Amino acid sequence: MPKEPPVVDIHTHIYPPTYLSLLRSRKTVPYLLDLADKTLPPRLIILPSDDDPSLPPESRGRPIDVSYSSIEEKLKFMTNHHITTSVISLANPWLDFLPPEEGPKWATTINNELESLSTCNPGKIYAFATLPLSAPPQAIIQEISRLKTLPHIKGIILGTTGLGSGLDDPALNPIWSSLQSHSLLIFLHPHYGLPSSLYGPRAHEYGHVLPLSLGFPMETTIAFTRMWLSGVFDRYPGLKLLIAHSGGTIPFLAGRIDSCVQHERHFPEDQGTKTRGPIRSLDTVLKDNIYLDAVIYSGTGIRAAIEKVGVEKVLFGTDHPFFPPLEEGEKKWKSVFTNLDAVTEGQDGEGAGAGAGAGKILGGNAIELLGLEVG
Numbered sequence: 269m270p271k272e273p274p275v276v277d278i279h280t281h282i283y284p285p286t287y288l289s290l291l292r293s294r295k296t297v298p299y300l301l302d303l304a305d306k307t308l309p310p311r312l313i314i315l316p317s318d319d320d321p322s323l324p325p326e327s328r329g330r331p332i333d334v335s336y337s338s339i340e341e342k343l344k345f346m347t348n349h350h351i352t353t354s355v356i357s358l359a360n361p362w363l364d365f366l367p368p369e370e371g372p373k374w375a376t377t378i379n380n381e382l383e384s385l386s387t388c389n390p391g392k393i394y395a396f397a398t399l400p401l402s403a404p405p406q407a408i409i410q411e412i413s414r415l416k417t418l419p420h421i422k423g424i425i426l427g428t429t430g431l432g433s434g435l436d437d438p439a440l441n442p443i444w445s446s447l448q449s450h451s452l453l454i455f456l457h458p459h460y461g462l463p464s465s466l467y468g469p470r471a472h473e474y475g476h477v478l479p480l481s482l483g484f485p486m487e488t489t490i491a492f493t494r495m496w497l498s499g500v501f502d503r504y505p506g507l508k509l510l511i512a513h514s515g516g517t518i519p520f521l522a523g524r525i526d527s528c529v530q531h532e533r534h535f536p537e538d539q540g541t542k543t544r545g546p547i548r549s550l551d552t553v554l555k556d557n558i559y560l561d562a563v564i565y566s567g568t569g570i571r572a573a574i575e576k577v578g579v580e581k582v583l584f585g586t587d588h589p590f591f592p593p594l595e596e597g598e599k600k601w602k603s604v605f606t607n608l609d610a611v612t613e614g615q616d617g618e619g620a621g622a623g624a625g626a627g628k629i630l631g632g633n634a635i636e637l638l639g640l641e642v643g
């Protein structure tokens with residue numbers, strides 16, 4: 269029997285036990301709510317709209333079972349879905365909410381924990397680190413430098429708020445510079461969504477559907493576009509950014525974003541290059557700096573991602589442990605198979621993993637980009 273090609277999951281999260289203890293110690297969002305019935309898992313109150321005292325505790329937020337914090341559960345999930353290697357990352361909202369003086373020690377603890385989970389599972393687990401973004405830039409840079417001593421850390425996961433004012437904030441320049449010089453991949457991931465007023469007075473009837481399906485991708489799209497507009501990729505042309513959920517809506521909206529720049533009188537035309545706005549065009553940045561995950565649940569989304577960044581820069585992910593089956597005890601996750609089928613369909617192949625492009629997306633691209641030893 270020929271050996272199956274490796275499958276690498278680059279979008280897969282964990283809340284290590286120490287992080288859950290931090291959430292359990294809090295009473296404001298984000299926090300962990302233990303239920304009176306100890307046979308039920310605690311609830312993660314993660315969005316402001318979850319913190320609704322008019323709802324019974326067991327209906328608030330999301331249930332957080334052992335799959336959110338246990339590496340053994342992650343490994344079982346990987347076996348069940350033929351995933352060779354996972355690059356795990358702390359799930360949102362990371363350390364964004366901590367007082368400035370507390371961020372660095374939690375970042376160090378959690379990043380060391382991620383490194384040790386990787387060391388204990390050679391070839392199976394690697395990680396993206398988390399940064400203490402509420403701390404002063406010097407402390408953030410110190411943690412970035414320290415990451416180079418942790419050999420299984422292959423990049424960092426980053427939310428969209430940066431130091432508090434978004435990713436076009438000039439105060440982030442030394443952080444971009446440090447990430448560029450340490451060749452750390454930035455995994456851009458949403459958390460905050462859009463203002464909940466946009467979802468209307470009936471939003472509570474739809475659970476998390478509107479924030480997750482639309483709020484998340486628009487948040488990511490806006491964050492990246494602000495980065496590009498502010499010239500981050502002109503100043504740091506070596507940055508590598510992996511954007512969650514196939515880039516939100518960037519592949520679909522890139523033409524419109526570019527056209528709006530071309531027609532914006534506010535941007536003077538550069539006489540030398542005849543360009544408006546950023547020096548490096550959106551298409552150039554997408555081709556040179558941007559990687560997209562394949563967590564988009566449709567062939568249409570995969571085709572758009574491939575068209576914009578190239579088949580070598582689209583990488584398989586699951587978003588585990590989010591989107592579990594609603595029925596108890598189902599070992600095969602529909603969310604995973606939808607994404608596997610989407611990769612196949614996006615490649616116009618047949619059966620999961622068909623076609624050279626599919627093999628790259630499923631594992632080859634991640635192995636090459638991150639220098640992984642898998643197996």
Ligand code: URA
Nearest residue numbers: 281359360480587590
């Ligand atoms: N996926 C994530 O990564 N985070 C969420 O909060 C929901 C889905």
Ligand code: ZN
Nearest residue numbers: 279281457587
């Ligand atoms: Zn995710």
